[in-house]
Amino acid sequence: MEMHFDQHISRQFNEDLESIKTEMLEMGGMVASQVADAVDALANADSELAEKVLHIEEEIDRREMALDEHATLIIAKRQPAASDLRMVMSVTRIARDLERIGDEASKIAKMAIALTDEGTSPRGYTEIRHIAIAVRKMLNDALDAYTRFDVASAMATLAEDEQVDMDYRTAVRELITYMMEDPRSISRVINVLWSLRSLERIGDHAKNICEQVVYLVEGADIRHGHQKNLKNF
Amino acid sequence: MNTMTLDATGQAEPVQPKPLEKEAVDTKTKVRETVGKPFCDSAKLRMRNVNVFYGEAQAIHDVSLDIGRNEVVAMIGPSGCGKSTFLRCLNRMNDTIEGCRVEGELALDDEPIYGPKVDVVPLRARVGMVFQKPNPFPKSIYENVAYGPKIHGIASRRAELDEIVENSLRRAGLWNEVKDRLDKPGTGLSGGQQQRLCIARAIAVSPEVILMDEPCSALDPIATARIEELIDELRENYTIAIVTHSMQQAARVSQRTAYFHLGHLVEVNDTETVFTNPQHELTEAYITGRFG
Numbered sequence: 001m002e003m004h005f006d007q008h009i010s011r012q013f014n015e016d017l018e019s020i021k022t023e024m025l026e027m028g029g030m031v032a033s034q035v036a037d038a039v040d041a042l043a044n045a046d047s048e049l050a051e052k053v054l055h056i057e058e059e060i061d062r063r064e065m066a067l068d069e070h071a072t073l074i075i076a077k078r079q080p081a082a083s084d085l086r087m088v089m090s091v092t093r094i095a096r097d098l099e100r101i102g103d104e105a106s107k108i109a110k111m112a113i114a115l116t117d118e119g120t121s122p123r124g125y126t127e128i129r130h131i132a133i134a135v136r137k138m139l140n141d142a143l144d145a146y147t148r149f150d151v152a153s154a155m156a157t158l159a160e161d162e163q164v165d166m167d168y169r170t171a172v173r174e175l176i177t178y179m180m181e182d183p184r185s186i187s188r189v190i191n192v193l194w195s196l197r198s199l200e201r202i203g204d205h206a207k208n209i210c211e212q213v214v215y216l217v218e219g220a221d222i223r224h225g226h227q228k229n230l231k232n233f
Numbered sequence: 234m235n236t237m238t239l240d241a242t243g244q245a246e247p248v249q250p251k252p253l254e255k256e257a258v259d260t261k262t263k264v265r266e267t268v269g270k271p272f273c274d275s276a277k278l279r280m281r282n283v284n285v286f287y288g289e290a291q292a293i294h295d296v297s298l299d300i301g302r303n304e305v306v307a308m309i310g311p312s313g314c315g316k317s318t319f320l321r322c323l324n325r326m327n328d329t330i331e332g333c334r335v336e337g338e339l340a341l342d343d344e345p346i347y348g349p350k351v352d353v354v355p356l357r358a359r360v361g362m363v364f365q366k367p368n369p370f371p372k373s374i375y376e377n378v379a380y381g382p383k384i385h386g387i388a389s390r391r392a393e394l395d396e397i398v399e400n401s402l403r404r405a406g407l408w409n410e411v412k413d414r415l416d417k418p419g420t421g422l423s424g425g426q427q428q429r430l431c432i433a434r435a436i437a438v439s440p441e442v443i444l445m446d447e448p449c450s451a452l453d454p455i456a457t458a459r460i461e462e463l464i465d466e467l468r469e470n471y472t473i474a475i476v477t478h479s480m481q482q483a484a485r486v487s488q489r490t491a492y493f494h495l496g497h498l499v500e501v502n503d504t505e506t507v508f509t510n511p512q513h514e515l516t517e518a519y520i521t522g523r524f525g
Contacts, residue, residue, distance in 0.1 A: 001514055007523040079481055081508045081520045219510025 003083060003149045003217060013078055017087055020070050024091045024098070027063045028143040030056065031098045031105070035139065035202060038108035039132040042195055043125055047116040053109035060102040067095045086219060090212040094146070097205040101139065104198040104205075111191045111198075122185050123178045124192035127171035131196060134164050135203040142209035146216070154213035155230075157206070164203040171196055268512045269502035270489065273301040277442060277472040278323060283337035285318055285327070285496075292318045296337075296498040298491060300442075305464060305473040307487035307504065309480060311519065314493040316476045320444050322346075323474065324360035325353050341442070358385050361440035365447040367427030369419030369434075374411050377419040377430055378402060381438040397437055405433035406463050425456020432463065436471075443467065445475040449482060461486050480520050484508045492516045 005017045034056050041050035071092045074080060080088050115121060138160050145154040175193055179186045211223050220230040276299035285293035293315045300306045308316040318327065325346060327333045339346040341360065358381070369377050378398045382388045388397055398415070402408040407429040411422070419430050428448060435443055445464075449457040464473060464486045477483050483490050483504065490507040492500045492515070500513040511517045518524065 001517065004523065007518075009522050009524060013522065081480065081484075082511050082517050084521045085509060 001083075005084070005087060008084075010078075013084075016070070016074050016078070017080075017084060020067060020074065020091050021087065023063065023067050023070065024095055025143060025147060027060065027067065027095060027098050028139075028146075030060060030063070031101050032136065032139050032143070034060070034102055034105040035108075035132075035136055038105040038112065039128065039136075039199075041109055041112040042115065043129060045112070045116045045120055047113045050109040050112040050116075054106055057102055057106045060099060064095050064099040068092055083216070083219075086216045090146075090216040094209050094212050097208045101202050101205045104202050107198045108195045111195045114191050115188065118188055118191070121188040121192045122182070123189060124171070124175055124196070127167070127174070128192060128195060128199070131164060131167055131171065131199045131203075134160065134167065135199050135206060138164070138203055138206035139209075142206045142213070145210060145213045149213070149217050151214055151217050154210040158210035161203050161207040164200060168196060168200040267297065267498045267501060269500045269506070271297055271491075271498065271501040272299045273304070273489075275302045276300065277302045277304075277342065278474070279338070279340045279343070280323075281338040283319070283322065283335065283339060285315070285322060285336070286332075286334040287330070288332040292496050293322075294496045298498060298501060300472055300474055302472055303468055303470075304489065305468050305475060305487040306501075307483035307490045308474065308476045308493060309478070309483050309490060309519070310493035315496040316491075316493045317446055319493070320446055320474055320476050323442070323444055324357050324362060325351075326362065328353065355385075358438045359440055360442040360444060361435035361438065362444045362446070363428070363431050363435055363448045365450050367424060367431050367451070369422070369427050369430050371418065371420055373416045374402075374419045374422070374430060375415040378433050378437045381434060385438055387438060401433040401437040402430075404436055404463075404467070405429045406459055407433055423456070425452045425459060428452060428456065428460060429463065432460070432467075436467070440471065442472045442474070445473065445477075447476055447478060450478060457482070480508070492519060494519070 005021070006014045008014050034053055037049050038053045040046065041053060071088050074088055078084070138157055141153065141157040145157060172193065175189050179189050208223070214220055214222050214230055218230055222230050278300040280299070281297045283293055283296045284291060296319060308320060310316045321327045322335050322339060323346070327335060335347060341356075345351065346356065370380065372380070375398055378401050379394045382394060382397050388394050399408060402411060407426060410426060419427065422430060449460050452460065461482065464475070467473060475486065487504045489501060490504045491498060492507070492513070494515050500507065500511060500516045502512065506512070507516060508520060511520065
């Protein structure tokens, strides 16, 4: 079924739905650049950029609350049904994931500041860069799939999370080996490990966004491995 | 011509003959087959390939639907879609409309509703009806409820009638409000109370099926909530078909929802499915308030 959110008899309802979708996608854009900045701050030991990431965090929290409020008002005033209801539900769920991605970006920024203070880690930056490229692509693709109501693209992006998880485990094993060889580096390598962990979590949240694309378009809840709920795929 | 029909309890409902305009044929989204789950295992009412005509004009096109035991089926759709016409076929309320012709199989417990030997008076005792506007008789509250059992010979002695009246009023959730003024006119009650009185009157003759044609459209939200609560309780003992313009009401009270469009049954599905993920785009357009 095609998605049309601009054909309600009530023009205000069209605008309300369009507006929460736009708010969510704007928030997505902010979060995506926050992740990019956090990773750059870590890779370049740039504590100034890291501070900027921490600062944006407040704005993202504020936007999540505003979005929730708008969604609640739409439910109260319009009692949305079917695809409209799924739109409202998916937007609020995605907003929560975006806020958490923002939290993870802040954690990475804090590690960047710690590494600037304690001296850079001897290992792990290659892995960080590698995984960061993958999860940033996942996040952008997920938001893009939402914009275009594109289930096929969402499913393809969702599948990429498996590779991210695998790369993460490989990186952790390597870094553990390194710490055993050189115990003096442990505190610095652990900062990198935490950042890797945050990136891996961002991949999970991007996957959640993809699941909401499927929910919005197909009405199927495929969270927690229930992909069989999506028929004909 | 203003014809009158009598339902189970003999209550009168003026029937305006439907206008005989030709329907616009919707070519873009022509409905061929009902999607979803029109049938069920324990059907109380079974309708197959029902066509209804008002003279030349066809009001219902090839509708097949089951209404199960202890089930509430909501019928929704825009004005003129045929949902009320279809509902009124189920206890032959359309019989007295001149030029109205019903074709197809309609069965109550596998017995044909339109069989040659069927007497509509006992049929309407088994299939009761509640209308959009509360229409109590201009008689006492007691007489309103006792009338049906009396004319159907269900009870004649005062003690039996007393019991039926009290039971029916209790089940309709009205007893506590009227027990001290049973001899007062039913027309003196508030709109919501009158509607519950009509429901009490309908269930006084122990029907098996209750048809409701927009029973809450003239009521305030509190009276509506009471009726909806009542529908939920009545479901334990009865089969209920309800026509409503309130989508939220359909979502709240029914187990399955049927969407009618230009005389076609477009979709029947579990109510949860219809309101979260309808299968047909016409259903989606209607329940979300889009241009159809």
